Amino acid sequence: MTPNVFIGAKNLHYGFEFCPAFWDWLVAANASGVVFSTEKVYDELLAGDDELSDWARGRDRKFFLPPDESILSALREVSDWVASQNYTFSAVTIFLQSADYYVVVQALAAEHTVVTHEVPSASVRRIKIPDVCIGLGIKCVTPFEMLEVERVRFVLETA
Numbered sequence: 001m002t003p004n005v006f007i008g009a010k011n012l013h014y015g016f017e018f019c020p021a022f023w024d025w026l027v028a029a030n031a032s033g034v035v036f037s038t039e040k041v042y043d044e045l046l047a048g049d050d051e052l053s054d055w056a057r058g059r060d061r062k063f064f065l066p067p068d069e070s071i072l073s074a075l076r077e078v079s080d081w082v083a084s085q086n087y088t089f090s091a092v093t094i095f096l097q098s099a100d101y102y103v104v105v106q107a108l109a110a111e112h113t114v115v116t117h118e119v120p121s122a123s124v125r126r127i128k129i130p131d132v133c134i135g136l137g138i139k140c141v142t143p144f145e146m147l148e149v150e151r152v153r154f155v156l157e158t159a
Contacts, residue, residue, distance in 0.1 A: 001037045002103050002116040002129060003044045005143050010052045013143075021154040023055060030063045034150065035115075038106050039066040040099035065106060074109035081135055086124050095127040104132050113139040115146045 009015075014022035029035035042064035045056040056064070078101065082092055095101055100116075107114045120130040133140035141149070 004117045038102045039064050040102040044099045071109040074105045078105050107138050
């Protein structure tokens with residue numbers, strides 16, 4: 001999962017106060033091996049110094065995976081693909097330093113699906129995750145599609 005999924009959930013769709021079930025589901029889905037993110041996303045979330053960063057700090061290492069040897073070839077494949085496209089030098093540099101890069105790399109290395117709010121774009125000034133996923137044959141879905149595929153239901157408690 002990309003940083004924008006967590007940030008969008010907190011700020012827009014699944015705030016901690018009014019939809020704690022979303023956050024509980026993420027923890028449960030991680031425990032069952034369905035959902036996780038990367039250490040680089042964790043680092044970005046901590047920079048927020050808010051309720052989301054507190055939530056992220058409460059997760060164990062199985063939720064935010066550190067880079068390891070299994071991603072080495074994927075690092076090169078993603079960076080080579082990005083560099084071979086018509087993106088500006090600045091766009092490539094920014095992408096390769098971002099958490100998004102590591103999310104895509106992890107997905108490529110382990111054949112996972114990327115979950116993001118981003119949509120494809122023809123821009124050469126900013127690299128969008130779905131464009132990289134399409135180019136490398138990585139499945140990419142929105143958080144809402146993920147919840148639908150996983151048949152997640154957030155049901156109000158009865159009084």
